Amino acid sequence: MPFPFGKSQKSPAEIVRSLKENVAYLEKVDAGDKEVSKNLASLKEILSGTGDKEPHTEAVAQLAQELYNTDLLISLIANLQRIDFEGKKDVVHLFSNIVRRQIGTRTPTVEYICAHTQILFMLLKGYESAEMALNCGMMLRECLRHEPLARTVLFSEDFYCFFRFVELSTFDIASDAFASFKDLLTRHKIMCADFLENNYDKVFTEYEKLLHSDNYVTKRQSLKLLGELLLDRHNFSVMTKYISRAENLKLMMNMLRDNSRNIQFEAFHVFKVFVANPNKTQPVLDILLKNQTKLMEFLSHFQTDRSEDEQFCDEKNYLIKQIRDLKRPVAPEEA
Amino acid sequence: MSTGELHHLDYLKENELMEMDTFIHRIDSTEVIYQPRRKRAKLIGKYLMGDLLGEGSYGKVKEMLDSETLCRRAVKILKKKKLRRIPNGEANVKKEIQLLRRLQHKNVIQLVDYCVCGMQEMLDSVPEKRFPVFQAHGYFCQLLDGLEYLHSQGIVHKDIKPGNLLLTTDGALKISDLGVAEALHPFAEDDTCRTSQGSPAFQPPEIANGLDTFSGFKVDIWSAGVTLYNITTSLYPFEGDNIYKLFENIGKGDYTIPEECGPLLSDLLRGMLEYDPAKRFSIQNIRQHNWVRKKHPPSELPVPIPASAESRDPWRSMTVVPYLEDLHGYTEEDDDELYDGEDDIIYTQDFTVPGQVAEEDRDQGNADHSPALPKPVCVNGTDVGSLNTKAKAERRSSSSSNPSRKGVSTASKIRKLSTCKQQ
Structure with a gap:
């Protein structure tokens, strides 16, 4: 579509329509198109203003309405791969801005997406394509x-x-x-x-x-x-x-001995919940009892160089004490 | 401008406090007698001390600069002597530190964090004593986020009020003062609490009536409700000439909401100030409330962060700069030289003239001490400063080109920064 006037004189509706056509064209030729990038840039200008110019509320409302009417967001995401680098960024900007749009207590774009949930799943599937994964990720979040x-x-x-x-x-x-x-x-x-x-x-x-x-x-x-x-x-x-399931405890105990110190440390913070639980299930208690001495020995030497981390040391000592005090309930099972 | 700069909260140990005492004393006398504008540099570990930011019942808060990261920080200096006079003072502080260690959220103060102003101070700075609705809304939403996080970590704050909400220059709110907070047992089935030491005007009926047990989370909701009431109307829902009268009024639960609040806000306030804790709003209910969801247009000018009371500085800029100047022997006349000066090398050299601190120390506050000694070599290695921390600072910087200079690491970073700026 030719532009007889400067782009500033085009109405949001015109730009949206032009963009929609150009995106449709993209689909056919399967190659980048300058018009798309140009349209996107103009839309971005309407939404966020330029330099010291504030965005025009009226124009933003018109733009949003036109986006919903034409389902442009859907075609933009569907063809995101074909849009150039800057254009992709503009799509993310346009999308995020319009999703945040609020009128009183209403968020019209959220309502629109609720009615067109395919948008969410298109964004989610965007992770499968390297060229647009990060753009889709931002819009999804x-x-x-x-x-x-x-x-x-x-x-x-x-x-x-x-x-x-x-x-x-x-x-x-x-x-x-x-x-x-x-x-x-x-x-x-x-x-x-x-x-x-x-x-x-x-x-x-x-x-x-x-x-x-x-x-x-x-x-x-x-x-x-x-x-x-x-x-x-x-x-x-x-x-x-x-923490009632013994297999989870086993997994954490194995991870306590992982090669990576960081994994060990994170595992400790899950492991401690099993031990601190005042209502341990029998299978969990059995495992802890079976390994009572080994665990006490292990924990007393566990990441001793973290001595400046008071909370960690306190928790470790608490666990050692808890494990030491573990007693078999009245009706004992296997040794 | 100080926007975006960090100023952190930290705790010092007792022996450092003692040094602090002697330090404050010495500086005061030099300032009064010899030169009112001179500020004596003082390093504690890697921190360069700045001005007093505020005082509380526990002690004081001072600004400081991390000489390694150049981050702006605040240090809360707690005096054991003062703490002992407060019931549970020491225990509360220990508990607070322990709690803060495990917390990490953008709307909850951290052990190492920054803030410039309390919300109460801000309210007090304007005649209306309240915020425009959109501003109150912005803070309230952040309070909700912070509170939801605390509750998710099993912590009941118990003392939510404007005085305990701190603000940063970029408008972020941080819940602070966990001195009377309670951490629920991780395996406690619910949030039942037995004690509360919060501020009376913000306490709910169940506490005013002296119930033995009550829901902790709902106490915070009530206090947040009183806070919202206060920051939007400048009033309190319950008052009383003394604490007994006040508690009697809260216990009755009769209050009115000014009409100016409008139906939406009134409805939210009624939900949060609901007499029966079981019927009182949950954080989830509040989030879904239309007043919270609504976009409030900025109809009035927001209440700005007031100029700091001490220095009357509207920008709350760093107070460590004069100390830095002292540390590196920068005096007033350097300014002229700076602006006349041609290249950044002279600037940075002047800025970090070595040896002067020691001279200054001998010749207390000699103002007309010639700054011009251009590009001097370090002529004076003596470190008159009595602090062993200075020695530490020296040791740390020994890898630098001028090992005998104090706080060289700061100086060299500043040099880098200033050269960047000038280019």
């Missing part, structure tokens, strides 16, 4: 700040893709995926607790694989997050369930 959108992702089957994404071989993509994963599991506390409780078996079966990962970063990050999840009071019942 912007969505996850809003509980209804986070709920849609968390309670979907696609959520389990994250267990694959966080292990991707490209470090920055895996890290970004982990950040989204963590946001999903921690940001909206009540919802997260509800999710973990109701999907305990499925989630923790998958989660355990992360703890066994050959990828050091995955292993360490997921172990750390596990500790945070279990020690958050909102997840009290999940924690109780987790």
Whole structure:
């Protein structure tokens, strides 16, 4: 579409329409297009103003309305790969800005995405393509700040893709995926607790694989997050369930002897919950009793160079004492 | 401008406090008698001391500069003598330090953190004694985030009030003073508490009525409600001539909300100041409330962070600079030279003239001491400063080109910075 006037004289609706056409064109030719980048830049200008010029409320409202009417956000994300580097950044900017938009208590873009949840899953699948993974990650996290959108992702089957994404071989993509994963599991506390409780078996079966990962970063990050999840009071019942199972204790005891000191340290913070539990289940108690002397010996030599970390030392001594005082209940089982 | 610069909270040990005592004494007399504007540099470990920021019942808070990272920090200096006079003083401080160690959240103060102003101080600085709605809303949302984090860590704060909310120059709120907070047992089924030592006007009916046990989290909700009431209206929902009257009024639970609050805010306040703790809003309820979700347009000018009471500096800029100047022998006349000066080498050299601190020490506060001795070599290795910490600073900097100069690491970093700036 030719521009007889300077770009500033085009209305938001015109730019949106032009962009929509140009994006559609991208799809056909499968190559970058200058017009798309130009349109994106103009939209960005309307949204955030330029230099000292404040954005015009009227124009922003018109732009938003036009975005919803044309489903432009969907085509932009679908064709993100074909848009050039700066253009991709502008899409992220446009998207984030419009998601944050508020009218009184309403967030119209959140309502729009709620009605078009495919947007969320397109963003999520974006992690599979290296050229747009980070852009999609940023847009996805912007969505996850809003509980209804986070709920849609968390309670979907696609959520389990994250267990694959966080292990991707490209470090920055895996890290970004982990950040989204963590946001999903921690940001909206009540919802997260509800999710973990109701999907305990499925989630923790998958989660355990992360703890066994050959990828050091995955292993360490997921172990750390596990500790945070279990020690958050909102997840009290999940924690109780987790520390009632002997196989989890075994896993942590093995990780206490991991080659990496950092893994050992993170494992300690999960291990301590098993020991401190005043209502240990029989299988857990059995394991602790069976290894009573070995554990006391091990803990008294565990990371002794952290002596300046008072809290760690206190906790270690507390655990040693707890383990020393462990007694077999009245009805003893195997020796 | 000080925006974005950090100024941290730290704790010193007793022996360092003793040094502090002698130090303050000595400086005061030199300042009064010899030269009012001169500030004597004092290093404790890697920290260069700045001005007094405030005083409390426990002791004082001073600004300081981390000479290794150049981070702005604040040190809370606790005097054992004063602490002993406060019931549970020492125990509370120990508990607070222990709690702070394990906490990490953007809206909760950290053992090493920064803040410039208390919310109470800000409220007191304007005649209306309240914030415009949008500003109150911004702070309240951060208070919610911080409180939710504390509760997630099993900590009941028990003393939420404007006086315990600190603000940074970039508008972030930090919940502080965990002196009377309670950490629930990690395996406690619920948040039942038995004691509360918080400020009376912010206490809920169940405490005013002396119940034996009560929900800890709901106490914080109530106090946050009183806080919101106060920062939006400048009033308190409950008052009383003395604590008995006050508790009697709270215990009855009758209060009014000024009409100017509007229906939305009034509804939120009523939910938070609900007499029955079981019916009182949870953090989740508050988050979903429309007053919280609503975007409040900035209709009035926000209340700014007031100029610091001590220096009347509206920008709350670093107070360690004069001490730095003292440390490196920089005097007033250097300024002229600086502005006349041609290149940054002269500037940096002047800025770090060595040996002068020692001279100054001998010749107390000699103002017209010639700064011009250009690019002097270190002529004077004597360190008159009685502090062993200075010796430490020297040792640390011994790898640098001029080992006998105090705080060389700071100096060299400043040199780097200033050269960058000038280029």
